[in-house]
Amino acid sequence: MADVNLKDVKPTITVDARGTYCPGPLMELIKEMRQQPVGSIIELISGDAGSAKDVPEWLNKVHQEFMGVIEETGYWRIFSKKIKEM
Amino acid sequence: MSKRVVIVGGGVGGTIIANLLAKKMRQELKKGELVIDVVSDKPEHFYQPGLLYMLFGLKHHDELVRDERNLLDPMVELHLHPAVKIDKDKNEVHLKNGVVIKYDIVVLATGSRPAPEMIPGLREGGHWFYEVDACLKLRHELMTFKGGKIVLAIGLPHKCPVAPLEVTYMLDDWFKQRGIRDKVEYTYTYPIGRLHGLEPVAHFAAKTFPKHGILTETLFNMKEVDANKRTITSLEGVTLKYDLLLTIPPHKGAQVIEDSGLGQNGFIPTDKFTLKMEGTTNVYVVGDTTNLPISKAGSTAHFESDIIVENIASELREGLTPFRYDGKVFCFIETSLSKATYIMFDYNTPPNPVAPSALIHWFKLTYNKVYWLTPMGVL
Numbered sequence: 506m507a508d509v510n511l512k513d514v515k516p517t518i519t520v521d522a523r524g525t526y527c528p529g530p531l532m533e534l535i536k537e538m539r540q541q542p543v544g545s546i547i548e549l550i551s552g553d554a555g556s557a558k559d560v561p562e563w564l565n566k567v568h569q570e571f572m573g574v575i576e577e578t579g580y581w582r583i584f585s586k587k588i589k590e591m
Numbered sequence: 592m593s594k595r596v597v598i599v600g601g602g603v604g605g606t607i608i609a610n611l612l613a614k615k616m617r618q619e620l621k622k623g624e625l626v627i628d629v630v631s632d633k634p635e636h637f638y639q640p641g642l643l644y645m646l647f648g649l650k651h652h653d654e655l656v657r658d659e660r661n662l663l664d665p666m667v668e669l670h671l672h673p674a675v676k677i678d679k680d681k682n683e684v685h686l687k688n689g690v691v692i693k694y695d696i697v698v699l700a701t702g703s704r705p706a707p708e709m710i711p712g713l714r715e716g717g718h719w720f721y722e723v724d725a726c727l728k729l730r731h732e733l734m735t736f737k738g739g740k741i742v743l744a745i746g747l748p749h750k751c752p753v754a755p756l757e758v759t760y761m762l763d764d765w766f767k768q769r770g771i772r773d774k775v776e777y778t779y780t781y782p783i784g785r786l787h788g789l790e791p792v793a794h795f796a797a798k799t800f801p802k803h804g805i806l807t808e809t810l811f812n813m814k815e816v817d818a819n820k821r822t823i824t825s826l827e828g829v830t831l832k833y834d835l836l837l838t839i840p841p842h843k844g845a846q847v848i849e850d851s852g853l854g855q856n857g858f859i860p861t862d863k864f865t866l867k868m869e870g871t872t873n874v875y876v877v878g879d880t881t882n883l884p885i886s887k888a889g890s891t892a893h894f895e896s897d898i899i900v901e902n903i904a905s906e907l908r909e910g911l912t913p914f915r916y917d918g919k920v921f922c923f924i925e926t927s928l929s930k931a932t933y934i935m936f937d938y939n940t941p942p943n944p945v946a947p948s949a950l951i952h953w954f955k956l957t958y959n960k961v962y963w964l965t966p967m968g969v970l
């Protein structure tokens with residue numbers, strides 16, 4: 506999905522994991538993915554460049570949808586969708 | 592009219608806040624202008640970090656409990672009945688015995704607990720040490736363990752994020768001392784692509800695990816356990832065989848939080864600086880009960896408590912809440928049965944573990960003994 510569309514996405518929940526070193530952005534996303542109902546869109550805000558790579562890699566492994574990432578100044582907004590139970 | 596501050600939960604955060612507030616607002620308490628209540632679902636206060644040592648027979652249950660009444664300032668009222676409902680619109684806490692307490696300010700400090708029921712088969716096939724009975728059961732299992740495959744699996748969220756590492760290093764040392772380390776295949780799994788959430792700690796583990804012969808499997812999130820076949824399968828599609836399954840089950844917050852509609856899975860949406868429940872002005876949240884993406888640790892509850900107390904006092908006296916939590920967390924990390932390191936970090940400063948030493952280990956053991964001064968508001 507292109508960035509232009511992502512800007513219009515209304516997330517079910519936004520997790521701002523900036524400045525939080527532990528447990529860290531990916532673990533916050535995993536927690537939310539498990540907790541939220543199917544169909545939820547989760548926006549993860551991360552100050553860690555690694556997240557833009559880790560998140561799609563994990564989503565791919567667990568067969569959930571990576572919607573895309575918006576790079577802002579100094580942080581990343583990463584969008585995922587829970588498409589099946591886990 | 593006197594003001595009433597009600598604290599729900601008599602664990603680390605709740606007890607510190609009650610005692611510090613009672614000290615700070617002594618005059619108001621004496622004049623009857625302020626009442627401080629603690630609502631606790633049990634008469635005793637349990638020091639949870641002691642479970643790590645109880646597992647190895649290094650602490651006994653009696654050393655880890657104190658009477659909550661004896662820890663609390665005599666001017667704090669203690670209600671030994673569980674809260675069953677918190678009505679934030681009516682400013683009421685409902686207790687199981689039918690009593691309803693009206694508050695001006697409420698502090699929610701009900702903590703978190705392992706919820707093995709969230710993973711199919713985990714209760715039947717797995718062990719954990721995060722609760723007293725489970726810890727003793729695992730201790731007996733370990734004492735008769737002659738060798739085989741041990742798998743450590745970690746659920747999210749969980750309190751004390753360094754405990755999985757600590758138990759790994761301590762078990763490694765313990766098996767060596769018992770002369771069976773060469774008969775134990777130990778696999779440490781972790782939910783993300785490195786060995787710990789904190790990057791420097793992950794580096795530390797990556798450097799030290801190979802020296803200890805500890806195997807690893809990253810990107811491993813528990814999906815289900817088959818107790819008959821003795822296997823655990825991850826969401827990522829990996830199945831591991833085990834002889835002994837050691838886990839940190841995923842956690843939930845207190846039932847009363849869910850039942851009162853205050854937060855999913857019992858964790859409350861909280862402002863990371865003011866520590867007030869989002870959208871409220873008189874509901875503070877402390878410790879494990881927040882949904883903040885930071886470590887669920889006693890030290891977190893402690894540092895947050897200092898801020899909450901200052902803000903409550905300032906709010907009651909002059910209607911201002913100027914203090915902000917900076918995200919400070921401090922954790923010791925045991926790296927064997929005789930050495931430890933520590934980490935300290937906040938919202939702006941990443942952690943940086945120092946070289947492990949016997950001195951830091953002794954410091955942690957000392958803290959385990961003097962812990963009681965923390966809830967009492969002395970240390």
Ligand SMILES: Cc1cc2nc3c(=O)[nH]c(=O)nc-3n(C[C@H](O)[C@H](O)[C@H](O)COP(=O)(O)OP(=O)(O)OC[C@H]3O[C@@H](n4cnc5c(N)ncnc54)[C@H](O)[C@@H]3O)c2cc1C
Nearest residue numbers: 600602603604632639640674701702751878879888889890
């Ligand atoms: C094995 C282990 C090792 C740990 N090691 C460390 C460590 O080394 N360092 C560290 O900083 N932290 C450590 N922790 C974590 C630490 O113990 C917790 O993070 C801390 O206790 C959280 O404090 P709290 O006040 O939020 O909750 P708690 O201390 O858990 O207190 C919550 C209280 O609320 C009560 N309650 C629940 N529901 C109700 C209700 N309905 N009505 C009334 N009362 C209720 C509970 O019974 C409990 O007394 C460890 C934890 C474990 C399990």
